[in-house]
Structure formats: structure tokens, C-alpha cells
Amino acid sequence: MTTHAGDATRTDDYVLQDTWIERAISRGFARVTAGPFAPYQTAVIRIGFAATWLLFLLREWPNRHELYGPDGAWSLDMARRLLGNNGAFSVLVWSDGRGWFELVYVLAMVSSALLLVGWRTRTMSVLFMIGVLSLQNRSIFLGDGGDNVIHLMSMYLVLTRCGRVWSLDARRERKAAAAGAGDVPGRDVTGVVLWAVLGLVLALAQLLGLYGLGWSADGPFPHVGWGLALWVLWLAHGVWWWVRRYAPGEPRTVLNTIADLVHNGALLVIMVEVCLIYATAGWYKIQGSRWQDGTAVFYPMHLDYFSPWPELSHVLAGSGLMIMLITYGTVIVQVAFPFTVFNRRLKNVLLVAMILEHLSIAFLLGLPFFSLAMVAADAVFLPTNFLRWLGARATALRERLLPGGGARPAAEGSPAAPEAGQAPAGGPGSRTPESGGGHTLVG
Numbered sequence: 340m341t342t343h344a345g346d347a348t349r350t351d352d353y354v355l356q357d358t359w360i361e362r363a364i365s366r367g368f369a370r371v372t373a374g375p376f377a378p379y380q381t382a383v384i385r386i387g388f389a390a391t392w393l394l395f396l397l398r399e400w401p402n403r404h405e406l407y408g409p410d411g412a413w414s415l416d417m418a419r420r421l422l423g424n425n426g427a428f429s430v431l432v433w434s435d436g437r438g439w440f441e442l443v444y445v446l447a448m449v450s451s452a453l454l455l456v457g458w459r460t461r462t463m464s465v466l467f468m469i470g471v472l473s474l475q476n477r478s479i480f481l482g483d484g485g486d487n488v489i490h491l492m493s494m495y496l497v498l499t500r501c502g503r504v505w506s507l508d509a510r511r512e513r514k515a516a517a518a519g520a521g522d523v524p525g526r527d528v529t530g531v532v533l534w535a536v537l538g539l540v541l542a543l544a545q546l547l548g549l550y551g552l553g554w555s556a557d558g559p560f561p562h563v564g565w566g567l568a569l570w571v572l573w574l575a576h577g578v579w580w581w582v583r584r585y586a587p588g589e590p591r592t593v594l595n596t597i598a599d600l601v602h603n604g605a606l607l608v609i610m611v612e613v614c615l616i617y618a619t620a621g622w623y624k625i626q627g628s629r630w631q632d633g634t635a636v637f638y639p640m641h642l643d644y645f646s647p648w649p650e651l652s653h654v655l656a657g658s659g660l661m662i663m664l665i666t667y668g669t670v671i672v673q674v675a676f677p678f679t680v681f682n683r684r685l686k687n688v689l690l691v692a693m694i695l696e697h698l699s700i701a702f703l704l705g706l707p708f709f710s711l712a713m714v715a716a717d718a719v720f721l722p723t724n725f726l727r728w729l730g731a732r733a734t735a736l737r738e739r740l741l742p743g744g745g746a747r748p749a750a751e752g753s754p755a756a757p758e759a760g761q762a763p764a765g766g767p768g769s770r771t772p773e774s775g776g777g778h779t780l781v782g
Contacts, residue, residue, distance in 0.1 A: 375602040378503040379726040380719050384609070385464075385501035386455055387715025388492050391485075392471060393451035395708045396444065406481055407431065408440045413478045419550060422476060428565040429476035430469065433549045443473055454496075457506020462533060464501065465572055468493040485709030488716055491612060497572070498605035500598060505730065530580065538573055541566075606719070613716050614677040617693070621673030630670055633663035639704060647705035655703070669696060680720065690720050 375381075396403075404410040415435040422432060431443055447470030454463040471493040475482055482490070502508040545552050545566050552566035579598075582590045629635035639645045640652040655661055672692050679685040694714055701710035 371603050372596045372600050375500045375503065375599050376606055377719070377723070378500070379505070379723055379730070380721060381499050381501040381602075381606065382457075382503070382505040383718040383721065383726060384492065384499075384715055385457070385460070385496060386505065387711065387718055388489055388496065389451045389455035389467065391708055391711040391715060392467070392489055392493075393448060393455060394711070396448050396451065396474075398708075403444055404437075404440070407444070407474045407477045409435050409437055411478050413480070418477055418479075421479065422551065427472070427476045427479075428469075428551045429473040430549075430551070431473050431477040432551065433544075443470070446470060447474060457502045457508050459530070459533065460502030460506055460508050461576060462537070464496045464499075465569075468497050483706075483709055485706070485712035488616070488712045492609070492712075492716065495605050495609050495612075498601050499609075500602045527580070534573070534577060534580075541569055541573060545570075609716070609719050610680070613719060614680065616713075616716070617673045618677045621670055621675075624670045624673070630666060633666045636666045636669070637662045645704040645706075648703065652703060668692075672696065683722075686720060687722060690717060693717055 399406055405412075409415070415432060418429070419432050421427075422429060431440060433439065446466070450463050450466035450470050454460060454467045471489055475486055475490055552564060552569075579594060582594050624630040624635070627635065629638070637656055640656040643649075646652045672689055676686075676689045676693065679689055694717055697710040697713045697717075701707040
């Protein structure tokens with residue numbers, strides 16, 4: 340009897356343990372599918388990277404032919420051979436003509452500007468990614484660390500719902516809600532035309548067998564090419580619009596839940612990516628002798644290429660104590676940051692320190708685009724309350740400068756949005772006044 344009683348007790352323990360695990364899994368799944376995390380943070384990432392890339396393209400306009408165009412040292416044949424080996428994608432290898440290059444460069448700037456203001460963010464995020472990949476992969480050895488970050492984030496942004504706040508898409512949806520249109524999208528002629536035109540262009544490129552759109556015979560994903568990835572994105576946009584317009588019940592809820600899950604997964608990847616960047620940078624610095632003896636910052640300040648303000652650089656370089664503090668402080672902050680992301684107070688302190696560090700690099704070493712890219716990546720960890728406060732101040736300033744220029748955003752009076760890692764209120768498929776960009780075919 341004792342043995343049977345012991346077996347029964349152990350069986351009960353296993354049942355209770357299985358029940359607890361099931362409940363934990365159920366709560367976790369409900370949490371990550373209840374809605375998109377960190378809408379304000381992803382909006383700042385969208386704005387930051389779009390602005391950084393746009394400003395870079397504008398600055399390099401006089402040098403564009405030498406950097407990425409037909410006048411560059413990296414010839415078209417060399418670019419095609421390299422992309423054929425690594426499976427990367429670029430529309431610039433389709434032709435070496437000057438007109439084609441100018442068109443791609445201008446479209447890259449236009450898509451960056453439209454993504455910046457949040458017009459048709461789903462489509463513009465894809466076009467933004469194509470512009471970044473096309474230019475950077477055309478001359479792959481011209482980039483620096485900031486270009487690598489933009490390269491990665493342009494692909495992650497495609498998977499996020501980055502137009503839910505601070506975008507023209509969000510404003511358009513607020514106006515539709517105020518007009519009593521409900522939660523069912525309208526005809527959206529602009530979205531349908533844009534979707535059809537892009538599908539026609541993609542089909543034409545596929546039929547012509549243009550370089551990079553075919554199926555790869557080897558690699559990590561055999562028989563899967565960039566053409567298939569772009570077709571999947573194109574079809575997903577069409578299915579999203581059709582379901583929202585003609586099947587507003589359970590199919591829409593399911594698609595909305597999937598979109599939230601993909602968004603939250605991409606957001607997690609972005610956070611991990613930022614932590615890896617700082618962790619690897621900090622640990623590699625520790626292994627360098629110049630960083631160990633505290634003199635690493637001294638040498639760049641004596642290079643003309645990294646001295647936009649020579650007098651100021653010489654003053655700082657003349658203080659051994661200041662150089663040592665900056666050198667050791669940089670290493671400490673970068674190594675410590677990944678270990679503080681779960682402590683809000685410490686994380687915010689180190690986040691301010693890293694942002695100030697990047698702003699100092701932009702000013703003292705003349706690397707503005709690298710610094711802007713890193714600040715935009717750091718924005719994923721900014722507190723939501725601070726971003727909402729910043730948005731309210733920007734709205735107040737706009738209304739002061741442009742009285743009557745637009746309705747006050749509904750987001751300012753709505754409940755606080757969740758920070759990264761916190762689920763919003765409401766269940767799957769719930770909508771809020773700031774959920775912009777959900778009603779359009781390619782918005």
C-alpha cells in the first residue's frame with residue numbers, strides 16, 4: 340500500500356507540474372500575441388534609420404557615381420561574381436547604365452523619405468530594404484560599422500509594425516475612425532494601384548531573368564532566392580488587405596495575431612542584435628593593448644581624417660586623465676550594458692551614457708552617420724514614458740508653429756503604451772486609436 344501511495348503521489352506531482360507548465364506556456368503565448376510590443380520604440384527606429392540613410396545619400400550625391408555607380412573602382416563583373424558567391428541581392432547589378440543607377444539612387448532617397456514620415460510603411464519598408472541592399476551590395480567594401488547596422492535593420496524593419504504611431508498611416512486611420520468608418524477599410528485606390536504596379540514590375544524582372552532573382556542551387560536555403568522572398572511579401576500584403584476588407588471576423592484576428600507575433604519576434608532580434616554589437620565591441624576592446632593601457636582614444640584624435648575640430652581634439656588629447664577616463668569608460672559601458680537590460684534604472688543610465696558617447700563620436704571624430712545609426716539602434720531600449728513625453732512636446736511645438744495644422748494625435752490621451760518586453764492591454768486583434776497602417780493594402 341505504501342508503494343502504491345507513493346506512486347500515486349508522484350503521479351499527482353507530475354500532473355501538477357505538467358499543468359503548471361501548460362499554464363505558463365499559455366500565458367506566454369497570450370502575452371506575445373496580445374499585441375505588438377513597443378510601438379513607440381519601433382517608430383523611433385523607423386524614423387532614425389530612414390533619416391540616417393536619407394541624409395547619407397544626400398551628402399554623397401556629388402560622389403554617388405564613384406561610390407556605387409558605373410564610375411566606381413568595383414566593376415559590375417566583380418560585383419556580380421561576389422554576389423553570386425555570397426547570395427546577396429542588388430538591383431544595381433542588373434545593368435551598368437548611368438540612367439538605371441540614377442533611377443535606383445533617387446528611388447532609394449524617395450523610399451527613405453516616405454518611410455521617415457510613415458506613408459504606406461509596409462511597402463516603403465520593403466522598398467527601403469531594397470534600396471539599402473542594392474547600394475551597399477554594389478560596392479560592399481565601402482561600408483563601415485554604421486552601414487552594417489543599417490544593412491541589418493533595413494531587413495528587420497520589414498517584419499515590424501513600425502507605422503502604428505508617429506506616421507501618416509496612423510493619422511489616416513485616426514481620421515477614418517473619427518469619420519465613423521469603423522474598423523473596415525475603404526476602397527484604398529492608391530494602395531491597390533501601388534500594389535499592382537509593384538507586382539507587375541516584379542513579374543517583369545522575374546520573366547527577364549534579371550540577376551539575383553532566380554533560385555540558388557546551393558547555400559543555406561537551396562532553391563530559394565530573393566525573388567521568392569519578394570513574391571511572398573507582395574502576396575502577404577494583398578492577402579492582408581483582402582482579409583481585412585472581406586473577412587473581418589476570425590480570419591482577420593488570426594492574421595493580426597500572426598503579424599503581432601512576427602513583429603515581437605523581430606523586435607526581440609533587434610534587441611539581441613544591439614546587445615551583441617556592444618558585447619563584442621567591448622570584449623574585443625579589452626583584448627587590445629591600447630585599450631588596456633587607456634590610450635586608445637588618444638591616437639584617432641591626432642589623425643586629420645578624424646579631426647573635424649583640430650584645436651578641440653588637441654586640447655582633449657593633451658589631458659592624459661581625460662583620455663584615460665574616456666577610454667576605460669567606453670569599455671566599461673559597452674561590456675556592462677547587455678547585463679543591465681533587465682534592470683530599468685541601470686539600463687537607462689548606461690543608455691544615456693552610450694547615446695552621449697555616440698554624439699561625441701559624431702562631433703569629435705566626424706562620424707555622424709555611424710553615430711546616428713547607433714543612436715537609432717539604441718532607441719529600442721528607450722522608456723515609453725519618455726518617448727510619449729517627447730511626442731507630446733513635439734506636438735505642442737508643431738501646434739504653436741502651425742496653429743490649426745492638424746488634429747491632436749489620439750495617442751496622447753490614450754493609455755500608456757508598453758515598453759519593450761511589456762504586453763499592451765487588450766487581447767489578440769484588439770485595436771487602439773494609434774494602430775495606424777492596418778487598413779491599407781500596402782500601407
